[in-house]
Amino acid sequence: MTLHCLRHAVLGVESSFELAPQARQRTLYRLDGGAGTDDNLRWLLGRGYQVIAKGYSGKRAHALARRVRRWDRADATSWLGWVTPTFDLARPIRVMVKRCLKNGRLGHSYYVTTLHFASKQAFMQRYNQRGGAEVEQFRADKQGLHLSARRKRRFEAQKGLILLTDLAHNLLADFQQRALSDSPFAGWGLKRIVRDLLAVPGRLHFEGTQLKRIDLLASHPYADALLICLQNYVAARF
Numbered sequence: 001m002t003l004h005c006l007r008h009a010v011l012g013v014e015s016s017f018e019l020a021p022q023a024r025q026r027t028l029y030r031l032d033g034g035a036g037t038d039d040n041l042r043w044l045l046g047r048g049y050q051v052i053a054k055g056y057s058g059k060r061a062h063a064l065a066r067r068v069r070r071w072d073r074a075d076a077t078s079w080l081g082w083v084t085p086t087f088d089l090a091r092p093i094r095v096m097v098k099r100c101l102k103n104g105r106l107g108h109s110y111y112v113t114t115l116h117f118a119s120k121q122a123f124m125q126r127y128n129q130r131g132g133a134e135v136e137q138f139r140a141d142k143q144g145l146h147l148s149a150r151r152k153r154r155f156e157a158q159k160g161l162i163l164l165t166d167l168a169h170n171l172l173a174d175f176q177q178r179a180l181s182d183s184p185f186a187g188w189g190l191k192r193i194v195r196d197l198l199a200v201p202g203r204l205h206f207e208g209t210q211l212k213r214i215d216l217l218a219s220h221p222y223a224d225a226l227l228i229c230l231q232n233y234v235a236a237r238f
Contacts, residue, residue, distance in 0.1 A: 006035045007043060024048035030127060033109065038087060041112060045091045052113040052127050060087070061108040065097050072120055077101045080120040083110075096123055179233035184225050200226055 010029075013019070019027065029044055031053035044051055055061060068081035079099045089112070096111045117123040172190055180186055185197060200223060202216040214230060216223040 006031075006040050010044065010047070010049075021048050025050070028052065028115070030129065036112070038089065042089045045089055045093075045114065050114045052115060052123075053111065054127070055110040055112060058109075061097065061110045064095065064110050065099060065108040068097050068099075071099060074098070074121065074124065080124065082120070085112075096120060098124075175233060178236050179229040182232075183229050185222075185229065197222060197226060 014024075017023075025048050028050040029052075031040075031051065033054040033056055036053040036056040038056075041051060041053060064083050064086065065081075067083045067086070071079040071081045074080045077100060081097050081099070083095050083097050085093055085095045091114060093112050093114055094116070096113075098109050098111065100107050100109075111123070111127060113123065113127075115126075117126065169190070172193060176188075176190075176193065180188065180193075185193070188197065200216055200220050202214060202223075204211060205213040205215070214227070216227060
């Protein structure tokens with residue numbers, strides 16, 4: 001989970017992009033509650049990053065909610081309020097609490113940031129712009145590439161399977177962007193692309209190691225549009 005892999009991921013990004021301390025000051029990490037422990041946030045802030053993160057502790061969220069002096073409505077079932085921090089992350093921070101009504105009960109969560117915002121709504125809009133890989137990519141890989149249905153007994157074999165799945169994901173994402181963006185399949189997700197589009201019956205013709213022609217079953221309802229997509233993909237990619 002993100003709680004345990006955050007630091008390794010951040011250090012990997014630093015190494016890949018050669019982020020100097022000055023660049024880190026302009027780099028914002030948006031984190032959900034799974035990574036928002038005090039230790040993780042203090043570590044990120046100590047390395048000079050900016051953050052906007054959901055806090056990890058539900059007990060603290062309820063305690064902070066009791067300190068909020070003014071609640072402003074965010075939508076029909078939630079309210080937002082600034083509160084004075086009761087914990088120290090070794091850098092100046094602002095803390096906001098969100099109160100939600102769900103199934104007739106009030107719940108609370110809290111958010112931490114090093115930035116300044118003109119309003120509470122602007123704060124939440126920026127937080128909601130965080131990446132959705134944990135929902136979008138992982139779910140797409142589990143459903144479209146059947147990652148959850150395939151298991152290997154040996155750790156090395158399972159690791160290899162996951163790496164191959166990552167490779168397939170990247171190739172399909174490239175195909176989706178380059179070949180399908182202006183086609184009838186533009187709104188299709190990974191699962192439907194694999195299940196319905198790439199399953200169109202056809203034949204590949206090679207000369208040596210080079211692909212020379214693709215024939216698709218003419219009676220298939222997607223055949224004509226898919227051929228156009230494949231032509232555009234080859235022209236743009238190669």
